[in-house]
Amino acid sequence: MAKAKELFKEFKIQSVSEFFRRNAAMLGYTGKIRSLTTVVHEAVTNSLDACEEAGILPYVRVEIEELGREHYKIIVEDNGPGIPEKFITHVFGKMLAGTKAHRNIQSRGQQGIGISGAVMFAQITSGKATRVITSTGGDEIIEAWVKIDVEKNEGKIVKKLKHPNPTGWRGTRIELEVKNVKYVRSKQGVFWYLKLTAIANPHAHIELIEPDGKLIVFPRSSEEIPKPPVEMKPHPKGVMTDDIYRMAKKTRKNTVKRFLISEFSRISDKKIDELIKYIAAIRLINREEDKRIKDQLFERLAKGEVDLILKSYGRRAKKVLKEVQKLMEKPPEKLSWHEAEEIVEAFKYMKFLAPPTHGLRPIGEENIVKGLTGILKPEFVTAVTRSPKVYRGGIPFQVEVGLAYGGELESTFNLLRYANRVPLLFDAGACVTTMAARSIDWKRYKVEDLDRAPLTLLINVISVHVPYTSTGKQSIANEDEIYEEIRLAIMEAARRLQTYLSGKHRRLYQVKRKKTLQKYVPEIARALSILTGEPEEKIKEYFLRLIEKKFENVEETLEQAVEVEADAEA
Amino acid sequence: MAKAKELFKEFKIQSVSEFFRRNAAMLGYTGKIRSLTTVVHEAVTNSLDACEEAGILPYVRVEIEELGREHYKIIVEDNGPGIPEKFITHVFGKMLAGTKAHRNIQSRGQQGIGISGAVMFAQITSGKATRVITSTGGDEIIEAWVKIDVEKNEGKIVKKLKHPNPTGWRGTRIELEVKNVKYVRSKQGVFWYLKLTAIANPHAHIELIEPDGKLIVFPRSSEEIPKPPVEMKPHPKGVMTDDIYRMAKKTRKNTVKRFLISEFSRISDKKIDELIKYIAAIRLINREEDKRIKDQLFERLAKGEVDLILKSYGRRAKKVLKEVQKLMEKPPEKLSWHEAEEIVEAFKYMKFLAPPTHGLRPIGEENIVKGLTGILKPEFVTAVTRSPKVYRGGIPFQVEVGLAYGGELESTFNLLRYANRVPLLFDAGACVTTMAARSIDWKRYKVEDLDRAPLTLLINVISVHVPYTSTGKQSIANEDEIYEEIRLAIMEAARRLQTYLSGKHRRLYQVKRKKTLQKYVPEIARALSILTGEPEEKIKEYFLRLIEKKFENVEETLEQAVEVEADAEA
Amino acid sequence: MLKRERPKERFGYDPQKVLRKLEELGREILKEVRQGKNPYFDIPTRGLNNVYFDEVKRVIRMGDKLSRRYFLNVAHARKFMQTLLIAAYVKRLVSEGKHASLREAYYANKHTIPGTKENTFEDQSESDPIIEDLERMLGVLREEMHLTADRRGYVYGDITIRDGEDEFNTSKLGMGGWAVPGTVEHIQFVDINVDYALVVETAAMADRLIEEKFPKKERALIIATQGQASRGVRRLIHRLHYEEGLPIIVFTDGDPYGWYIYSTIKQGSINLAYLSEKLATPEAKFVGMTMDDIKKYGLENVTEKLKGIPPNKKGGPTGDYKRIIEEMNYPWFKNKEWQRQLKLALEWGVRIEQQALANKSLEFVAKKYLPEKIANEELLP
Amino acid sequence: MLKRERPKERFGYDPQKVLRKLEELGREILKEVRQGKNPYFDIPTRGLNNVYFDEVKRVIRMGDKLSRRYFLNVAHARKFMQTLLIAAYVKRLVSEGKHASLREAYYANKHTIPGTKENTFEDQSESDPIIEDLERMLGVLREEMHLTADRRGYVYGDITIRDGEDEFNTSKLGMGGWAVPGTVEHIQFVDINVDYALVVETAAMADRLIEEKFPKKERALIIATQGQASRGVRRLIHRLHYEEGLPIIVFTDGDPYGWYIYSTIKQGSINLAYLSEKLATPEAKFVGMTMDDIKKYGLENVTEKLKGIPPNKKGGPTGDYKRIIEEMNYPWFKNKEWQRQLKLALEWGVRIEQQALANKSLEFVAKKYLPEKIANEELLP
Numbered sequence A, B: 001m002a003k004a005k006e007l008f009k010e011f012k013i014q015s016v017s018e019f020f021r022r023n024a025a026m027l028g029y030t031g032k033i034r035s036l037t038t039v040v041h042e043a044v045t046n047s048l049d050a051c052e053e054a055g056i057l058p059y060v061r062v063e064i065e066e067l068g069r070e071h072y073k074i075i076v077e078d079n080g081p082g083i084p085e086k087f088i089t090h091v092f093g094k095m096l097a098g099t100k101a102h103r104n105i106q107s108r109g110q111q112g113i114g115i116s117g118a119v120m121f122a123q124i125t126s127g128k129a130t131r132v133i134t135s136t137g138g139d140e141i142i143e144a145w146v147k148i149d150v151e152k153n154e155g156k157i158v159k160k161l162k163h164p165n166p167t168g169w170r171g172t173r174i175e176l177e178v179k180n181v182k183y184v185r186s187k188q189g190v191f192w193y194l195k196l197t198a199i200a201n202p203h204a205h206i207e208l209i210e211p212d213g214k215l216i217v218f219p220r221s222s223e224e225i226p227k228p229p230v231e232m233k234p235h236p237k238g239v240m241t242d243d244i245y246r247m248a249k250k251t252r253k254n255t256v257k258r259f260l261i262s263e264f265s266r267i268s269d270k271k272i273d274e275l276i277k278y279i280a281a282i283r284l285i286n287r288e289e290d291k292r293i294k295d296q297l298f299e300r301l302a303k304g305e306v307d308l309i310l311k312s313y314g315r316r317a318k319k320v321l322k323e324v325q326k327l328m329e330k331p332p333e334k335l336s337w338h339e340a341e342e343i344v345e346a347f348k349y350m351k352f353l354a355p356p357t358h359g360l361r362p363i364g365e366e367n368i369v370k371g372l373t374g375i376l377k378p379e380f381v382t383a384v385t386r387s388p389k390v391y392r393g394g395i396p397f398q399v400e401v402g403l404a405y406g407g408e409l410e411s412t413f414n415l416l417r418y419a420n421r422v423p424l425l426f427d428a429g430a431c432v433t434t435m436a437a438r439s440i441d442w443k444r445y446k447v448e449d450l451d452r453a454p455l456t457l458l459i460n461v462i463s464v465h466v467p468y469t470s471t472g473k474q475s476i477a478n479e480d481e482i483y484e485e486i487r488l489a490i491m492e493a494a495r496r497l498q499t500y501l502s503g504k505h506r507r508l509y510q511v512k513r514k515k516t517l518q519k520y521v522p523e524i525a526r527a528l529s530i531l532t533g534e535p536e537e538k539i540k541e542y543f544l545r546l547i548e549k550k551f552e553n554v555e556e557t558l559e560q561a562v563e564v565e566a567d568a569e570a
Numbered sequence C, D: 001m002l003k004r005e006r007p008k009e010r011f012g013y014d015p016q017k018v019l020r021k022l023e024e025l026g027r028e029i030l031k032e033v034r035q036g037k038n039p040y041f042d043i044p045t046r047g048l049n050n051v052y053f054d055e056v057k058r059v060i061r062m063g064d065k066l067s068r069r070y071f072l073n074v075a076h077a078r079k080f081m082q083t084l085l086i087a088a089y090v091k092r093l094v095s096e097g098k099h100a101s102l103r104e105a106y107y108a109n110k111h112t113i114p115g116t117k118e119n120t121f122e123d124q125s126e127s128d129p130i131i132e133d134l135e136r137m138l139g140v141l142r143e144e145m146h147l148t149a150d151r152r153g154y155v156y157g158d159i160t161i162r163d164g165e166d167e168f169n170t171s172k173l174g175m176g177g178w179a180v181p182g183t184v185e186h187i188q189f190v191d192i193n194v195d196y197a198l199v200v201e202t203a204a205m206a207d208r209l210i211e212e213k214f215p216k217k218e219r220a221l222i223i224a225t226q227g228q229a230s231r232g233v234r235r236l237i238h239r240l241h242y243e244e245g246l247p248i249i250v251f252t253d254g255d256p257y258g259w260y261i262y263s264t265i266k267q268g269s270i271n272l273a274y275l276s277e278k279l280a281t282p283e284a285k286f287v288g289m290t291m292d293d294i295k296k297y298g299l300e301n302v303t304e305k306l307k308g309i310p311p312n313k314k315g316g317p318t319g320d321y322k323r324i325i326e327e328m329n330y331p332w333f334k335n336k337e338w339q340r341q342l343k344l345a346l347e348w349g350v351r352i353e354q355q356a357l358a359n360k361s362l363e364f365v366a367k368k369y370l371p372e373k374i375a376n377e378e379l380l381p
Helices: A004-008 A016-022 A032-054 A085-093 A114-126 A190-200 A241-250 A256-263 A269-287 A291-302 A306-313 A315-329 A337-349 A365-376 A432-439 A480-532 A536-552 A555-569 B004-008 B016-022 B032-054 B085-093 B114-126 B190-200 B241-250 B256-263 B269-287 B291-302 B306-313 B315-329 B337-349 B365-376 B432-439 B480-532 B536-552 B555-569 C015-034 C074-096 C102-109 C124-138 C203-211 C214-218 C231-242 C256-267 C270-279 C291-296 C319-328 C336-348 C354-359 C364-375 D015-034 D074-096 D102-109 D124-138 D203-211 D214-218 D231-242 D256-267 D273-279 D291-296 D319-328 D336-348 D354-359 D364-375
Strands: A059-068 A071-078 A130-136 A140-149 A154-164 A170-179 A205-209 A215-218 A380-385 A389-391 A395-405 A414-419 A422-424 A455-463 B059-068 B071-078 B130-136 B140-149 B154-164 B170-179 B205-209 B215-218 B380-385 B389-391 B395-405 B414-419 B422-424 B455-463 C040-044 C051-054 C059-062 C066-070 C154-156 C159-163 C166-169 C188-192 C196-200 C220-224 C248-251 C285-288 D040-044 D051-054 D059-062 D066-070 D154-156 D159-163 D166-169 D188-192 D196-200 D220-224 D248-251 D285-288
Touching: A032 A059, A032 A071, A032 A114, A032 A170, A032 A190, A059 A190, A085 A114, A085 A130, A085 A140, A085 A154, A114 A130, A114 A140, A114 A170, A114 B241, A190 A205, A190 A215, A190 A365, A190 A414, A190 A422, A190 A455, A241 A256, A241 A337, A241 B114, A256 A269, A256 A315, A269 A291, A269 A306, A269 A315, A269 A337, A291 A306, A306 A315, A365 A380, A365 A395, A365 A455, A380 A480, A389 A480, A395 A480, A414 A432, A432 A455, A432 A480, A455 A480, A480 A536, A480 C015, A480 C074, A536 C015, B032 B059, B032 B071, B032 B114, B032 B170, B032 B190, B059 B190, B085 B114, B085 B130, B085 B140, B085 B154, B114 B130, B114 B140, B114 B170, B190 B205, B190 B215, B190 B365, B190 B414, B190 B422, B190 B455, B241 B256, B241 B337, B256 B269, B256 B315, B269 B291, B269 B306, B269 B315, B269 B337, B291 B306, B306 B315, B365 B380, B365 B395, B365 B455, B380 B480, B389 B480, B395 B480, B414 B432, B432 B455, B432 B480, B455 B480, B480 B536, B480 D015, B480 D074, B536 D015, C015 C040, C015 C074, C015 C124, C040 C074, C040 C124, C059 C270, C066 C074, C074 C102, C074 C124, C102 C124, C102 D203, C102 D354, C154 C203, C188 C231, C196 C203, C196 C231, C203 C214, C203 C220, C203 C354, C203 C364, C203 D102, C214 C220, C214 C364, C220 C231, C231 C248, C231 C256, C231 C270, C248 C256, C256 C319, C285 C364, C291 C336, C319 C336, C354 C364, C354 D102, D015 D040, D015 D074, D015 D124, D040 D074, D040 D124, D059 D273, D066 D074, D074 D102, D074 D124, D102 D124, D154 D203, D196 D203, D196 D231, D203 D214, D203 D220, D203 D354, D203 D364, D214 D220, D214 D364, D220 D231, D231 D248, D231 D256, D231 D273, D248 D256, D256 D319, D285 D364, D291 D336, D319 D336, D354 D364
Parallel strands: A059 A205, A414 A455, B059 B205, B414 B455, C196 C220, C196 C248, C248 C285, D196 D220, D196 D248, D248 D285
Antiparallel strands: A059 A071, A071 A170, A130 A140, A130 A170, A140 A154, A205 A215, A380 A395, A389 A395, A395 A455, A414 A422, B059 B071, B071 B170, B130 B140, B130 B170, B140 B154, B205 B215, B380 B395, B389 B395, B395 B455, B414 B422, C040 C066, C051 C059, C154 C220, C159 C166, C159 C188, D040 D066, D051 D059, D154 D220, D159 D166, D159 D188
């Protein structure tokens, strides 16, 4: 029998890079087509995020060069802010490093793995370093070849050159050489990915040069630079005990009260007073032994009767209130798990303003309409951006839906899925967007057969932290709150479609109505003549007269219908 | 416009723990039932691995205590080697740390995340530290409460006690308190998980105490301790350029030749001579300009005509051979990517012995039969352990299949999936084992309707590195080589089943045959009597005599059938 | 013993009445349009929510819900036109004394509307409902409008029928019997020499009874429905009962389909609720097969299993089981005799066919089963 | 003009012949077993690979492949027993002059084998093939064994039939006509006062012709098949042609199903190849509906689209298209007239029903279409 000490002799710590090298599939490097798309996606995402953070209208150019069998060079160039020299190794060479993950901020990329993952993928398939050319617009342009030291999870600059920058060029160009990938114009390939990206980013100009040299341009259709995202504090609703507990340990504030006010959104001095009351009430109620009374009191608490409850406890309440007030004044690092649990419990009963929206950056209804119109050329288009909501863990999110119908669309249903404006191309089946879209009773909205309708639905889920089902980031988990918001957004858009369709049909009906009725007159006249013996011509005359009379009264209805339709199109 | 420098001001590095805290679903903590199973799984896996490495017959006891609504304490105790004091924080508190991931060794656990993940899950749901009681059998027993410092990815002992160990107890007991989970006796719950674990580990005694106090025992059915796994060197077939390149950089050997011989399996001095010839040949062939000639030569190379090819190049060959010999003598750290590529290319054309099996630790045919028989009590059981093979990256793997039929099995198909003996309970649809099992034409093996057959199939895929489709480790990726091996194993088992079924049917037929024929005689006699007027009794007599005569000759056939069946059961 | 009763109705077919109703319909429309009003038809609504069971007369009746079909409503105009087309066609048929099948009526009225690509009728599924509408609007049978249904069924027994110029005895036509035409409005019963009519589900059973000379020995008229009774056969049964006073006894398989056939003969079907008074025969009685027969005659060996999932199993009830449960809720099966039989069927999960009686002997059904049960009046209501 | 021809066969039904064959079968088995040999039956194989088209007689014939059914083979023993059971049952039926339906034959022979839980027959699908086997083994029709098929179809026209003691004229039975029984072996033709028989697919069309007095005016016998012709009807057609010399003219819908009905009357079906000589009437001719009729009579407006996918489309041919292509390969349709019609159908993608002729007028079919085409002998072979 081996001794424990021997067994632990070899105990070692593995690097994150090593871990993901062995599990590249978790990062989306699985399958030849998907791997190529993933590389492009990581680079383009970085470019768009950088431009937006810097307030630049993005110009992104993607070039795919075929070097051999399943061997490509991928070049992505942007006009972004550029990368300072000393951060190059971190950005491209270290995983879980980045400016985003630790902040409560919405961005396309999220986990600080993306572009370093692409660099690693290039490296393990072709052995080549990734060439980075970048300038922040200053005097010099940096040209660096970056590799990853997998064991240490560190970037390494294999070679570095500096060039003068007389024209003041600013931006980043990266060149990755990859093997075992394939360029195909399929729905999971680069072309489709960029098309979807262009729809969701009408402010970006995106170009693609395909391996055969063909240039495809998705032009900018909006000149409006989206506002840069800002950091958002977590919202009290749904926050988990663990979050409060951990945050309390590292805050720089010196009382629990200050800590709560400064590190959560929607918590004011007044709210703290309320919080104290609620915690006190919860403590008191929990002391009740009769379960029925307890349940009743909690029910009343849920209705907001906190003051009444406290009043009913009289002096006991005052004592407990004082204890809780003390708790609020103690140093946050002394907050116990149980106390954190109490705060979370109280949050559940309290009312708060909706989470702040300034951190979330939706595409916006106008831009969705522009994007869909510019690229798809539909007959009808509408967009709905819902107000932000919160899901588990106090994480704010927001849902947008765009709906395009008819026109140049093919008669088939297309769902364009996005998370933080990033197109999701894979694992559609497991995605909450698909489920929500399919759950709609489309017939109620005059879409008889969804799968044969000329209908494209865009769904964008925006959040500081999108709950993906896996690290591949291709499918959004089915969180109840998100599911419900998507449904509500779709239904609103669908109602507008319905109005449009009704209006359209009504107008058509009105125009054809007279003709329809007139058309039947000869048939009717002949039959009635047989039945009654009256001459056909005479009967015809009666009916035609009736129709003329009817249509005098009908004109106004016609105009009404057109107005409704105009509304829908606005 | 923001300057790049400002943007990068907040550039930070995220810890692995932080990453997985945000992405707990990636570790299997998703859904109330599954989360509970995952916790138990991580603990039991650790116990079984530890026992096996130490050569101990495992005794594992799992206890689930219900503390409140969706609030449980999970206790797992083993008789394993125990954990030395100074490793406690590492084992339970640090992710990607462990004795396994960095070695080419097969184990149930794999990525050094497992048990620390469980500790973290307990911590973020209940706020409680995990209680660890362990002794390596020495004088003292350590009792420690472990937490994870998520930001630093470090374990922290919150409280520690030392107790005397007068009885010399050895083992580990851990107690985790978790919330937001649920105990249910479903096919994805703890009970089923342990049942499957017991089947695959007949040498283990496993007990479960359910929340209602019910004790369930899966007794040991084999006294044989599986051999501890050993580290395995990678096999040259299918190894990737990146692997060679990286390994060469860090080897302690001083020539490429020594490096290859010592760090890969199945590479001897003789093989290096062969390798030199192949690399030389490849270099020469690549210099040919005519593509047709090139292709022809590569084809001949694939047939093993390396000597003939070199001969045909005459003196040019000798020169190149010398260059390659030199390459073999240079320091490994100087090996270029291109040279590594050449080596991989040459490996593809060469023949090697199958990868060594001593590192892989199958359950073994005998033990599978014991496990299936002990727990399921079928009428027929067989097992196939295939010899090891290699898949992408030179990763050896091995497939085992057990097949149980009839007896106490219900009339429904059950697939028990394992990876390194660990039951896989989720995502069955995407798993290569499911695909392979379903791809079999079961009708060919006398199983008419698989889904209604009393048939249970056990599939165990063993490898140093099982290619999971996601970090949840619940489904094995569809690698061609693995798929094919599983199919071959199932087909072999199915052929034995077929033989058994045929034999069984044949014997039954023979026994019933006489009776069958006799049974029809009265009916026939009556009818013939009506047709011919002959008395019934007389006709009966004729037919019965005929049957007796027939059965004299038939006895030997009967014996043959029984022999065939005995073969099948052996 | 069963005997012919006193007639309750008289032969009452009068083509002139139909013509008058049609002309009146046309004149009404013409009057409206002449006055500049939007002309319309009032059509009794079809479907379950406009039928009820008349407990007194014991037939399914149509309720008084109406749907109004306007000419000036574009959604109605086409049907308005179609209704008039069919009405005019019927007028021609009846006045010329011609009959047409539903299909012929469809083809005869189908043509392209001048100046359009639209046909007056695109499909028979457009003309059939219009004919039904007319039946309900005018309260006349399709057959009275000279539109014939598909024919099925035949008759054998000592009765003499006059059909136009022909007069024949349906027991003198060999084993073939007389094929019942789609319309029986016009036939007359010259001589009835039987005591009752036995309505038989399968042709094979009818043939058996004929071969065994049952009609002669038992003074019975055999009416073979060959499955669900056609409208012609049901109308014939109705007329034989009400105009000629023949008691009606029904003999079907002992299964939900057989009982449904009985139910339709007796009470009419929901589809045709508006015709119940002319097609149904509520006084009909049921001789078999019943569940009790299985025990009484030892037929356990030749029952068949019910199809579908029983009500107490997962996913049930379906198939036969579902049907039986539906039948238990028919008002006319809400009596203890029928409830008992239907419950037994559910309990045992079996059905029994008429021809299963052949297991005893070929003669059994004609010599023993039917004579005994009918003589002892072991009949279900 | 069409006229009755000289008869080619004579009324030849002889129950004694059937009895002799059955007894011979029994004696043969008995002889074998008495000698200690394994007794067996030789049964001509069924299915496509044992039929061929006899170009001379122009009927589908059975080949000479046999399958042998042994008693001592456990896989055969049950069927061996069943064959003898049915043979014995048939002997009783024929000698007593009784008829039974296939279903009755099943029930009559179903019982539990003593000492077991096994039934002699579990299902009618076990007894029907045994009856077919006997037909092929003995070379006698099921009807000659007094086993009747389901009945369907009726007859109207000036012929007089004797069925047992009854004698009647099928034009004197009102519009109902005479229902053709399952077995027509025993009926005799007393008087034939028509020039030819017109076989009509739909009852509605037959009724139309009767209403228009076509049988009287054209001296025709109307035989309504009501869909695919039953064995009784086909046997009747065969006998009318061969025993009474009546030319046979078939009138069906102009669609693959109608043409298949014609094909079956004319040549027999592959299922019943062994009966072709007794059931088929290769001299039958086809009057319509044809594709040419559409053009000639301006019926473009009342055609229907063929169902299924055309051969040149993806996934095709299916449905009607597939059927037509199969029919093009029937040996008896391998002539330029039929190929032309079938090709046109494929080309236009349409079918045309008999009743579409009502679009012209109700009388059109009786007054113009049929008389003209038959007088001018515009008939397809």
